[in-house]
Amino acid sequence: MLHFRKSRSQGHVRQFTMTGEFFASEFSSNQSQKERNVLQPQWLRRLGLTLAGLLCCVLIGNTLTVSTLFAQDTQPTAASALDSIFNVRTAPDAKSMGIFQGSFLDAIRPETPSIQIAFLVDTTESMAQELPGIREKVPQVIADLKRASGTKVEVAIVSFADSGKTNKPLVGISNGFSDNDAAVQKMIDSLQPQSGRPYFPEAVDLAVFKTIQDLPWSEDEKATRWLMLITDAPPYDTSFDEPKTQSRRWYETDALVNVANQRGINIHGLLCESRPEEREAFTATVDKTRNFMGQLSSRTGGLMLDLSFSQIKEKVASAAKRPRADFTFVGAITDDDISQAKQEAEKQFGDLTSVRVAVMPHIPWNAMTFYHEDPGVRFASQLRYTLGRLPGVKTVSSRQIESEFLRLKSGPVDPSQWPQALCLRLQADILIVGDLRANRDLFDVQSQVYVANSAKPIAAISASGSEDVLMASYLKAIPETRPTTGPMVLLTKAVNSEQATDLRExxxxxxxxxxxxxxxxxxxxxxxxxxxxxxxxxxxxxAEHLESAIGLLKPMTESADANAFTYSLLASANYNLAKTREEQGQATQAKSDMQDAIGYLTKAFDGRRQLNDRLLQAEIEADHALLVRKDFPAAVRRYQSITQFSEASLLKMALRAHWMLAGVQCGDWGASDADDFQPNTQLARKHLIHILAFWPESEEARVIQKYMRWDSGDGKTGTPYFPKEGDLLLTAK
Known part of the structure; x- marks a missing residue:
């Protein structure tokens, strides 16, 4: 049953509502109902939306429909947001974080000597379902922020409600800031529900102003000062003032922005959903709340996370499902560290120049596809795998090639210039394109080789044969191009290496x-x-790609002649599927996939000596020592043998070996609990530096840069910690 308070004003009825009904000042204007009908069509008012709200839908993305604008479930979402926004592993991408397209991690300035963060929390009844989660997650936010920033973090906790005589509009101001965990926890415990009556709007403007003015903010110009506003309700309209209840608008948005900017305070916003009892009032006022918080955030250099949008809410909830990994201190990494690693390697081993090769599907340009069942796509995948295992060769991933080709195809570049354009866009020294023709079980491949500074191919490669010998024939044909200068010389040198001999067999x-x-x-x-x-x-x-790959490979294991390479691919597919499941928050399934990976790895280990590839054998032996035998010293020795600088120093397998060694030396994969092994974080740091130095375009380098918050402007990491993700994939024994 609806309850209204009524009063007369200039000949028409003003309706004011208690908490849980309509926004008090929604009906406080002097316009007649007829005039309001003209400005806001009937169908729009039924939806509880304003034109500004629809504009927000457009800003978020044109796939967002009115029916999906507001999430309908009642599970607390503020806790999910706080669980992830400052966690370098789980923070949603910037593009999913709301209208302002930013990431809270990006708001951390690398040069800041300290961070002050004041959590300004709405503790009225409409936020009751969110408060337990907020109390639980704020300590986690503080820990994440300390780790991500690598600096001192001081915290203040302030709660607010309305400004009426029976309420306590501000609680916690007098406690100031603290970096003492016990003192901060005491502040957090003070976040208890209080009345927000008489109306749904609150004295949020007064709370923001008093928090800015009365807290002892640092005077250090380099210090970071943040106000984190967490609420579901707007302030009162400017024209609303009710002396009897002391409900009114205290400060205009412009005034709050000005005072925040004068003090150098960034205001961040977390717009929450109300509990079901106040859902009608929330829906009617959310546009005003969004506009108020958006203005505060955007105009003070802050960020806003709007949990009233289902798409954003789903992203945050998905991120929060991921198990939290432990982190290891490895120390900062700088451009100087990377340069020094390169200089030391060149001093010891000479020139380590590599050639970067992009291999297109061998399909005519006008019929180009990237579908995995096309023979031309299969050949390109096999060639990339083969070249990527040769010394001094780096290959561009198929995903990068597909992405850049589709952009190029949809643009204004003439097809005759596509090879050159792709070389430039992919930063490739060599682009290999061509056509594959099949005649029953025989294949004929014709390739052209392009470089960025030539509109015409610089070489042609021809090979033919059945599928089992086609690659060996192709590798043999590359030196027959007889290059004299440029990238083809480096490629020919790699094809003449001992590793290439192994691959031909x-x-x-x-x-x-x-x-x-x-x-x-x-x-x-x-x-x-x-x-x-x-x-x-x-x-x-x-996940779909990996499930399809597993579906293609598993039938081959039913034969007694199943080979170790098939098992190694199944181990790889299940391992990557486990990582993906963990990312999706499916911890139980991730551990099951990881156990499948270990099972296939064991079978690959048993048949490894049948493989004509010594480096692949070494990799299988290292993985087996780590994951099956849990012999960490043996695993380190085997991985280390792959990473030794020699002609094979730039092998893609050496990249993975450095990655696994970095994890083991961080104490990952259970290494920190081993009795016969002592992790060495300085060695872990060294392996991470080598990846950044010699494989800067790799996925592993991108992960390091993400997790350690690499700042290309300053040329250094923003945090000295690295996560131990392998532990999350292993089933506890």
Whole structure:
């Protein structure tokens, strides 16, 4: 039943509502009902939306519909947001964080000597379902912020309600800031529900002003000063003033922005949803709340996270499902560290110049596809895998190639200039394009080689044969181009290496045991696995790729002739699927996938000596020592043998070995609990530096930069901590 308070004003009725009904000042203007009907059509008022609200829908994205504007479930969401916004592993991407397209982690200035953050929390009845989660997660936010910033963090906790005589509009101002955990926890415990009556709007403007004016903010110009406003309700309209209840608008938004900017305070906003009892009032006023908080945030250099939008809410909830990893202190990394690593390597081993190669699907330009079942796509995947295992060769991922090609195709560049344009966009020294023709079980491949500074191909490569020997024939044909200068010389040198000799024998040994369908399925699975390791791809799409790859590979294991390479691919696919499941918050399924990966790894280990690839054997042995035997010293020795600087120093396998060594030396994968192994964080840091120095374009480098908050402007990491993610994938024994 609705309860209204009524009063007469200039001949028409003004309706004021108690908490849980309509916004008090929604009806306080002097306009007649007829005039309001003209300004706000009937259908729009039924939806509880204003034109400003619809504009926000457009800003968020044109796929957002009115029916999905407001999330309908009643689970607390503020806790989910606080769980992730300052966590370098789980923070949602900037593009999903709201209208202002920012990430809270990006708000941390690397040069700041200290951070002061005042949590200004609405503790009225409408926020009752959010308060327990806020109390639980604020300590976690503080810990995340300390780790992400690497600096001193001082905290103030202030709660507010309305300004009526029976309320306590501000609680906690007198406590000031503290960096003492016990004192801060006492402040957090003070966040208890209080009355927000008589109306749904609150004295949020007064609370913001008093928090800015009365807290002892630092005078240090370099210090970071943040006010984190958490509420579900707007202030009163400017024209609203009721002396009897002391309900009124105290400060205009412009005044609050000015005083915040004068004190150098960034105002961040977390717009929450009300409990079900106040949902009608919330829906009627959310546009005003959004506008008020958006103005405060955008005009003071802050950020706003609007949890009233279902798409944003889903992103935050998904991020919060991920288990929280432990972090290890490894120390800061700078551009100087990276340069020094390069200089030391060149001094010891000479020139470490590499050639970056992009391989297009071998399909005519006008019929180009990236579908994994196309023979031209399969050949390109096999060639990328092969070249990526040669010394001094770096390959561009299929995902990058596909993305840049589709952009190029939709743009104004003439097709005759596509090869040059792709070289430039992909930063590739060499682009290999071509066509693959099949005649029953025989294949004929014709490739052209392009470089960025030439509109015409600089070389042509021809090869033919059945699928099991085609790659060996192709590798043999590359030196026959007889290059004299440029990137092709480096590629030819790599193809003449000892590792290339192994690979020419490797493919006939693997594919020669299979029928044509199995050969195609294995190469398709390789393409799908390659596409799945790109962290920029949506996790659901990655999971689908990996599930498809596993579906293609598993039938091959039913044969007694199943080879170790098939098992190693299944181990890789299940491992990456486990990582993806963990990212999606599916911890139980992630551990199950990880156990499947370990099972396939064991079978790959048993058959490893059948492989004509010594480096692949070494990698399988290292993984087995780490994940199955849990012999950490042996695993380190085996990985280390792959990373030794030599002709093979820039192998993609060496990249992965550095990555695994960094984890083990951080104490990951259970290494911190081992009796016979002592992790060394300085060695972990060294491996991370090597990845950044010699594989700066790799996915591993991107992860390091993300987790350690690399600042390209300052040339250093923003946090000295690195997460231990492997532990999350292992089933506790």
């Amino acid at each position: 490797f493919w006939p040994g693997i594919l020669g045991q299979m029928n044509s369908k199995e050969q195609g399925d294995l190469l398709s699975a390789m393409d799908l696995i390659e596409k799945s390791v790109d962290i920029s791809v949506d996790s659901q799409q990655r």
